[in-house]
Amino acid sequence: MSRSRLTGWILALGLSLPQAQAQEGTRHALVIGTDRYDGLSQQLQVAVRDARLMEAALRRVDPAFQVHIVENGTRQEVDDALDAFVKAAQGAECALVYFAGHGVEFQGDNFLLTRDTKLATLSADVNRAKRQMGNVAVSLQTIVDDLESTGANLTVVILDACRDNPLEVEMVASDGGRTRSAVGKAAGLGQVSAPSGMLVAYAADAGQQANDGLFTPVLCKHLVKPGLDIVRVFAETREEVSTNSRQMEKDGTGVFHEPADYSKLNPAGTRFVFSRSAPMVGADGAAELERMLAENERLKKELAMPRPPAPAIPAVVEPLKVPAARVKPPQPRNWTRTATPGIYACPVDGRTVNGGGLQGETLPCPGCRGKFLIPD
Numbered sequence: 001m002s003r004s005r006l007t008g009w010i011l012a013l014g015l016s017l018p019q020a021q022a023q024e025g026t027r028h029a030l031v032i033g034t035d036r037y038d039g040l041s042q043q044l045q046v047a048v049r050d051a052r053l054m055e056a057a058l059r060r061v062d063p064a065f066q067v068h069i070v071e072n073g074t075r076q077e078v079d080d081a082l083d084a085f086v087k088a089a090q091g092a093e094c095a096l097v098y099f100a101g102h103g104v105e106f107q108g109d110n111f112l113l114t115r116d117t118k119l120a121t122l123s124a125d126v127n128r129a130k131r132q133m134g135n136v137a138v139s140l141q142t143i144v145d146d147l148e149s150t151g152a153n154l155t156v157v158i159l160d161a162c163r164d165n166p167l168e169v170e171m172v173a174s175d176g177g178r179t180r181s182a183v184g185k186a187a188g189l190g191q192v193s194a195p196s197g198m199l200v201a202y203a204a205d206a207g208q209q210a211n212d213g214l215f216t217p218v219l220c221k222h223l224v225k226p227g228l229d230i231v232r233v234f235a236e237t238r239e240e241v242s243t244n245s246r247q248m249e250k251d252g253t254g255v256f257h258e259p260a261d262y263s264k265l266n267p268a269g270t271r272f273v274f275s276r277s278a279p280m281v282g283a284d285g286a287a288e289l290e291r292m293l294a295e296n297e298r299l300k301k302e303l304a305m306p307r308p309p310a311p312a313i314p315a316v317v318e319p320l321k322v323p324a325a326r327v328k329p330p331q332p333r334n335w336t337r338t339a340t341p342g343i344y345a346c347p348v349d350g351r352t353v354n355g356g357g358l359q360g361e362t363l364p365c366p367g368c369r370g371k372f373l374i375p376d
Contacts, residue, residue: 027065027096028089028152030081031055032112034101036072039118040167047100048072050160050216054098057220061275065096075114078138086146094272095152097143100216103161105190105207106133110140112161119167140192148195154230154269155198160216162188162204162257194262197269201234203241204257211254215241223274230272234261334375335363344374 033051035044048071058065066088070081082097089095102113107126117136123129133139140157147155191206203215219237222228228236238259248254265272335344335355342356344363351367355374362371 026092027058027063027094028085028092029055029058029065029067029096029098030085031058031067031069031098032073032078032081032101033069033099034072034113034115036115037102037113038116040102040113042102044101044212046213047160050100050213051098053216053220054100054158057223058096061224062226062277065094072115074116075136075138078114082138082143082146086150089147089150089152092150092152094154094156095147095150096156096158097147098158098160099143100160102167103140103159103189104137104167105188106130108190109133110189110192111137112140112143112159113137113167117167140189144192144195144198144200147198153197154265154272156230157194157198157200158219159189159201160203160210162202162208162210192262194264196264197266199230199234199261199263199265199269201259201261203259205260208257209255210257211245211248214244214248214254215259218244226275226277227273228275229270230265230274231270233274234259333370333372335372337375346370347372 031051031054033048035046035048037043051069051071055067055069058067068081068085070078073081085095085097099112102117104111104113107130109130111133114137119132119136122132134142140159143157147157188204188207188209189202192200194200204210215237218240219233222233222236222240225233238261242256242258245254245256245258249256333347335353336347338345338352342354343352344355345352346365346367348365348368348370351365353363353365355361355363358374359376360374362373364371
């Protein structure tokens with residue numbers, strides 16, 4: 001094909017030749033993982049670990065993503081990272097945001113909680129309450145809007161945040177009445193409508209609760225497979241997670257959930273391949289990725305193991321009887337012999353006494369008031 005015909009073909013797609021060349025192979029990702037929540041009683045165990053696994057996978061595909069990771073970040077730290085990410089990802093081939101942590105749905109909007117999310121009261125007025133939530137947590141809609149503003153060929157949001165709702169507040173009515181309740185649904189996130197050219201993926205379908213440590217390792221395993229397009233990556237992830245979680249439900253070690261993706265990918269987006277060839281890793285890199293996958297598998301099984309019930313506490317607890325210890329009375333220290341026969345020095349302050357003929361008896365020291373034994 002001649003260069004003029006190629007240029008005409010590119011222009012027919014609405015792209016200039018320099019733009020198409022600049023976007024090719026330019027991939028950016030923001031990865032966020034939060035285990036620690038200063039204002040919540042429910043802490044997580046594997047969100048940061050999942051985020052690190054996703055970071056490793058995205059760095060090792062071909063072409064590799066430029067990845068920035070935020071671990072246990074505050075609202076301000078996450079906002080700053082989003083701002084920097086949006087600037088870096090302008091006109092990219094792919095711009096991707098991954099989040100693992102607590103997320104809640106409130107009145108149709110989804111919010112991702114940061115380490116410092118704290119909310120004691122919430123207005124009963126829906127619009128005001130949403131503004132309050134947006135002040136302490138990151139709105140999913142904000143992330144979607146930020147991604148859309150990059151102008152990237154393909155935009156992706158991946159949320160491993162479909163857990164039980166940890167956020168309880170006092171709902172304040174207009175008349176001042178207060179009611180204690182959870183914010184939004186008891187578990188899971190609400191369905192979202194993706195804008196054109198974007199895919200939004202959930203670890204569990206809208207309203208479902210996900211098992212910790214299951215979705216992300218499975219996704220990473222398929223994501224690094226060479227030649228696998230994005231549609232098949234998420235389809236195979238969905239099938240494997242659904243199968244495994246169904247078995248976990250039967251075994252009583254977890255709940256059934258089915259990953260969901262809300263997609264409005266264009267034809268070019270459906271052909272996007274995370275790794276065009278074998279992952280670009282050396283022996284050490286490949287071994288590290290395998291080690292992380294194996295560790296996640298071990299932790300997933302550990303979390304799924306049923307915990308033995310706590311022993312029953314008797315209604316009346318008898319005080320523990322501890323036998324009295326036999327304490328030997330302190331033995332007196334000896335006076336110290338001096339060069340003069342019958343004269344002894346105090347071992348504390350050095351004062352002397354005449355102890356001739358008193359061997360084996362205890363004499364007080366006139367200085368320190370201690371009693372010491374005249375040695376034989």
